[in-house]
Amino acid sequence: MAAQSSKAKAPSALDLDGHNLPPSPAPSTPRNGRKYALMTELVYTESNDQYNASSVPIYQSATFKQESATGGGGEYDYSRSGNPTRTHLERHLAKIMAANRALVVSSGMGALDVITRLLRPGDEVVTGDDLYGGSNRLLKYLSTHGGIVVHHVDTTNPDKVREVANSKTAMVLLETPTNPLIKICDISAIARIAHDANPAAIVAVDNTMMSPMLLNPLHLGADVVYESGTKYLSGHHDLMAGVIAMNDSALGDRLYFTINASGCGLSPFDSWLLLRGVKTLGVRMEKQQANAMRIAEFLESHGFKVRYPGLKSHPQYDLHWSMARGAGAVLSFETGDIAVSERIVEAARLWAISVSFGCVNSLISMPCRMSHASIDEKTRRERNLPEDIVRLCVGIEDPEDLIDDLSRALVQAGAINITPEGFHAVVAPSNHAEILSTTAE
Numbered sequence: 001m002a003a004q005s006s007k008a009k010a011p012s013a014l015d016l017d018g019h020n021l022p023p024s025p026a027p028s029t030p031r032n033g034r035k036y037a038l039m040t041e042l043v044y045t046e047s048n049d050q051y052n053a054s055s056v057p058i059y060q061s062a063t064f065k066q067e068s069a070t071g072g073g074g075e076y077d078y079s080r081s082g083n084p085t086r087t088h089l090e091r092h093l094a095k096i097m098a099a100n101r102a103l104v105v106s107s108g109m110g111a112l113d114v115i116t117r118l119l120r121p122g123d124e125v126v127t128g129d130d131l132y133g134g135s136n137r138l139l140k141y142l143s144t145h146g147g148i149v150v151h152h153v154d155t156t157n158p159d160k161v162r163e164v165a166n167s168k169t170a171m172v173l174l175e176t177p178t179n180p181l182i183k184i185c186d187i188s189a190i191a192r193i194a195h196d197a198n199p200a201a202i203v204a205v206d207n208t209m210m211s212p213m214l215l216n217p218l219h220l221g222a223d224v225v226y227e228s229g230t231k232y233l234s235g236h237h238d239l240m241a242g243v244i245a246m247n248d249s250a251l252g253d254r255l256y257f258t259i260n261a262s263g264c265g266l267s268p269f270d271s272w273l274l275l276r277g278v279k280t281l282g283v284r285m286e287k288q289q290a291n292a293m294r295i296a297e298f299l300e301s302h303g304f305k306v307r308y309p310g311l312k313s314h315p316q317y318d319l320h321w322s323m324a325r326g327a328g329a330v331l332s333f334e335t336g337d338i339a340v341s342e343r344i345v346e347a348a349r350l351w352a353i354s355v356s357f358g359c360v361n362s363l364i365s366m367p368c369r370m371s372h373a374s375i376d377e378k379t380r381r382e383r384n385l386p387e388d389i390v391r392l393c394v395g396i397e398d399p400e401d402l403i404d405d406l407s408r409a410l411v412q413a414g415a416i417n418i419t420p421e422g423f424h425a426v427v428a429p430s431n432h433a434e435i436l437s438t439t440a441e
């Protein structure tokens with residue numbers, strides 16, 4: 001009965017081809033159609049759904065009936081090529097990422113795979129000496145098997161990029177803040193250097209740590225931005241997704257070609273879940289970064305060397321805030337002792353020992369053993385990745401509970417000295433160089 005009465009409201013007008021098919025809910029949000037503040041746009045979606053459903057329907061269909069044998073008919077023929085739920089999400093993401101077009105694929109690594117398929121043998125890539133382990137692994141694969149030359153440099157110093165950039169530089173791949181050392185790079189300066197060296201170079205920024213809530217790399221000279229939708233965009237660790245956004249429509253068509261050809265477009269159900277997650281990105285991120293600031297201050301005030309761009313002590317504090325609207329909710333700290341770090345991670349209760357970040361739950365990990373274990377030990381040492389580094393990915397819990405649990409873990413691990421004056425880190429490196437040289441031995 002409900003369906004009957006809803007049907008009564010369905011539009012009766014015939015379309016230009018004389019059909020009275022219900023309109024697709026997908027093409028609802030205009031390109032670059034931001035009209036409201038980002039917090040509003042995150043939750044505001046327009047849809048032409050025939051029943052005015054507030055939640056866009058999941059078109060759980062692999063294929064779509066066509067009007068004729070010659071392929072006439074609707075907008076969709078096969079879900080690998082396109083699906084109304086996925087299109088709706090892509091348009092929504094394009095709007096909130098201030099891009100002309102967004103594409104969604106099955107994971108963040110899938111997004112980087114699609115982007116790097118723009119490369120040809122002989123091309124050169126410039127990227128950071130600190131980047132997510134999986135991205136490093138894919139680039140290593142391309143350099144070993146794909147004839148691509150990859151330069152890993154310290155992207156916190158644009159001159160280091162200038163030293164290797166040349167007319168063969170086809171791509172510059174940046175993370176800021178980097179995972180897990182939370183290093184910041186100047187996107188505009190590096191984009192200029194890349195485009196001066198080769199006007200056709202693609203500057204790609206992995207914006208997973210910040211999300212569109214806090215940073216718009218496309219405004220700073222990037223050609224393409226990608227994110228692991230598994231993290232902040234979805235926020236609940238209940239799906240894997242990757243998002244790619246760009247302004248150049250020809251580039252968008254080339255990337256879409258690869259997605260259709262290789263079949264990595266996001267499934268209808270995961271598209272629906274991601275759309276649902278994106279709506280709460282604003283409130284989640286606000287709470288998560290407020291909590292992260294509390295945790296960072298707590299650790300720093302007790303003598304730990306903390307890497308977090310919300311702290312004035314971050315060496316690139318000013319650069320970060322010249323580009324971003326917030327500090328995010330991932331931070332890392334060192335203890336100076338791998339065994340102590342392991343004990344802290346294992347003593348935590350509220351902080352789950354998990355890879356990933358961006359979830360509403362707080363996580364603790366040791367990158368060298370977990371997310372970055374695919375980078376071999378020698379390379380980690382050459383790139384000054386401290387083996388004892390602990391990464392905290394802060395969620396939306398009560399901050400006092402998080403601090404209590406962390407304090408207890410620090411005490412249990414023997415990471416702090418308790419005196420009548422309070423407690424202080426056992427290993428309190430006076431400067432960062434000291435801890436790097438310790439771990440390099």
Ligand SMILES: Cc1ncc(COP(=O)(O)O)c(C=O)c1O
Pocket residue numbers: 107108109110132134135175179206208209227228229230231240241242356
């Ligand atoms: C910075 C960064 N980029 C990309 C990825 C890849 O995302 P996914 O796990 O969704 O493939 C990850 C984590 O996995 C990451 O931390």
Ligand SMILES: N[C@@H](CCSC[C@H](N)C(=O)O)C(=O)O
Pocket residue numbers: 132134179354355356357370371372374
């Ligand atoms: N075993 C996985 C590890 C995924 S790490 C996920 C995330 N990017 C993080 O930084 O925690 C792999 O080898 O890819």
